[in-house]
Amino acid sequence: MGNCALRGNPSTNRVSSNAKSDSPEVQSPEEREEVSNLPSNPEEVEDLRRDSAANPLVAFSFSEIKLITENFRKSYILGVGGFGSVYRGFITEDPEEGLQPHQVAVKVHDAANGSQGHREWLAEVVFLGQLSHPNLVKLIGYCCEDDHRVLIYEYMAGGSVESHLFSRKVPSLPWRVRMKIAFDAAKGLAFLHEAEKPVIYRDFKTSNILLDEDYNAKLSDFGLAKDGPVGEISHVSTRIVGTRGYAAPEYMMTGHLTASSDVYSFGVVLLELLTGKRSLDKSRPVKQRALVDWAVPSLADKKKVLHIVDPKLDADWPQRDAQKVARLACHCLDQNPKARPFMRDVVDYLESLQRAV
Numbered sequence: 001m002g003n004c005a006l007r008g009n010p011s012t013n014r015v016s017s018n019a020k021s022d023s024p025e026v027q028s029p030e031e032r033e034e035v036s037n038l039p040s041n042p043e044e045v046e047d048l049r050r051d052s053a054a055n056p057l058v059a060f061s062f063s064e065i066k067l068i069t070e071n072f073r074k075s076y077i078l079g080v081g082g083f084g085s086v087y088r089g090f091i092t093e094d095p096e097e098g099l100q101p102h103q104v105a106v107k108v109h110d111a112a113n114g115s116q117g118h119r120e121w122l123a124e125v126v127f128l129g130q131l132s133h134p135n136l137v138k139l140i141g142y143c144c145e146d147d148h149r150v151l152i153y154e155y156m157a158g159g160s161v162e163s164h165l166f167s168r169k170v171p172s173l174p175w176r177v178r179m180k181i182a183f184d185a186a187k188g189l190a191f192l193h194e195a196e197k198p199v200i201y202r203d204f205k206t207s208n209i210l211l212d213e214d215y216n217a218k219l220s221d222f223g224l225a226k227d228g229p230v231g232e233i234s235h236v237s238t239r240i241v242g243t244r245g246y247a248a249p250e251y252m253m254t255g256h257l258t259a260s261s262d263v264y265s266f267g268v269v270l271l272e273l274l275t276g277k278r279s280l281d282k283s284r285p286v287k288q289r290a291l292v293d294w295a296v297p298s299l300a301d302k303k304k305v306l307h308i309v310d311p312k313l314d315a316d317w318p319q320r321d322a323q324k325v326a327r328l329a330c331h332c333l334d335q336n337p338k339a340r341p342f343m344r345d346v347v348d349y350l351e352s353l354q355r356a357v
Contacts, residue, residue, distance in 0.1 A: 057129055058141030062148045065089075069106050078159075083120055083223060084110035088155065091140075104140060105156065109149035120223030121149040127199060127222045135188030137210055137220040156218065158211030161269075165206060166278060172310070175317035176355050177215050178273040179325075183350040184217035185209050189266060190343035192219075193259045198228030200257055204265035205246045205279070206272055228259060245279030245290065250337055260337035266346065267332025271295050274325055276310030292333060299330040321353050 060068075068089035069076055076087045087106045109117045121142075128139035143150035158164075161181055164173050173181070185204075192199040203224040210220045248264035251257055268279050271291050277284075279291045288294040298304035305326040306319060328349055334340050341349075 057125070057139060058152070060141050060143045060150070060152060062143055062145045062150070065106060065108075065143050065148070065150050065152075068104065068152070072108070078105060081221075083117055083221075084108045089152070091152075103155035103157075105153045107151040107153070111147050118149055121151065123225055124151055124222045127225050130197070131192070131195065131199070133188060133191045134216070135184050135191065135218050137218045153220070156210035156220070157213045158215060160207050161209040161211065161217065161273075162206035164211070165272060165276060172276070172312040173273075175313055175321075179321070179350065179353050179355070180215060181209065181211070181217040182270060182273055182325075183347070183354055185219065185269070186266065186343055186347045186350055188217075188219040189262055190347050192225075193228065193262070193343050198259065200226045200228045200259055201262050201265075202226055202257065203243060203246075204262055204269065205243050206269055209269070226257060228257075245292075248337065249335065258337060259343070260340045263332050263340040263343060263346070264337070266343070267329045267340075268292060270325060270329040270332065274310065274322065274329065275308050276312055296330060296333060299326040324349075324353060 066072070068091055069087040070089075072085075072087060076089065078086045078088055080086070085108050087108065089104045089106045090101070091104055092101055109121050111117075124139065125142050128136070132138075137156065138154040139151060140154060141152045143152075161173075164170055189201060189204065192201055201219065201222070201224075203221060204219070208219060208221045209217050211217055246265045246268050248261040251261045251264075268291065271277075272279060275291065275295060277291050277295075280289060281291075282289055284294075295308055298308050302323050305323050309317060309322050328341075328346065332340055332346070
């Protein structure tokens with residue numbers, strides 16, 4: 001295969017993206033101690049949040065959560081995930097807290113998820129209490145009462161990128177919108193990686209990229225986010241979690257987490273935007289089930305790339321831009337994490353592909 005790097009001469013060998021990341025986890029003694037030391041009552045959570053808070057968060061009571069969601073009305077459910085259910089809700093005006101009437105998204109922890117669910121809930125409160133950026137979903141508040149763990153976010157009317165790319169119920173996203181989504185998401189990741197205390201997102205995928213009514217993209221769900229390495233430390237060693245098909249192969253094999261792990265996941269999402277195919281799909285022929293394995297051999301060939309572009313786009317896409325996106329995806333997916341670009345370079349590259357939406 002030809003060289004598809006933006007710079008340097010990265011290896012063209014590949015590691016299968018079909019590694020399993022949802023197998024039972026084995027916690028080290030240090031991780032078990034970490035779980036046992038997590039704050040578990042409102043006072044402790046608020047003390048931790050205040051230590052580094054950049055965003056004012058509202059502490060809601062569980063009775064207020066019931067009012068916001070009309071007692072968790074079934075018709076208000078927006079989705080269900082491993083953490084629990086997400087409901088649409090409505091906040092009435094509260095001058096004391098500075099709240100105006102508006103719709104919100106309410107994520108309710110399923111208590112059956114145990115300490116892992118509490119850890120993910122706390123990670124969201126801490127990280128989104130520290131960080132503020134136009135391409136990160138805004139956390140409005142939280143509830144920590146008895147066994148209840150709830151998060152209240154700004155409402156994203158456009159839903160997830162996943163639902164737009166792969167659902168037959170909504171119109172296909174035009175090329176220009178796909179490039180805007182890639183650009184916005186890249187800016188969000190670059191901000192995390194270059195924060196004063198670097199953050200590795202660790203679960204970058206189309207279901208975690210949400211859209212507002214104007215197709216502005218924002219990263220959501222920081223439950224698996226991790227503080228990144230600082231100084232001369234090259235990586236963070238951690239348990240292997242994430243989503244199959246998106247996680248970087250070196251992370252799956254070693255548990256060594258770096259910002260390059262997010263860059264790999266970004267490359268997978270670029271492929272999904274380019275091809276309209278899911279990262280993993282068992283309904284496809286065996287050789288096509290893992291998107292990376294199927295698509296990468298075509299990325300360096302300008303003619304072959306044109307045959308893997310999403311057919312739902314019809315002819316409404318610029319060939320040269322598609323070839324540039326393919327080259328970028330190939331570079332992000334390099335087997336050697338050190339050969340992958342920095343997210344700030346990805347942002348610069350994608351900026352040149354932006355057109356009026």
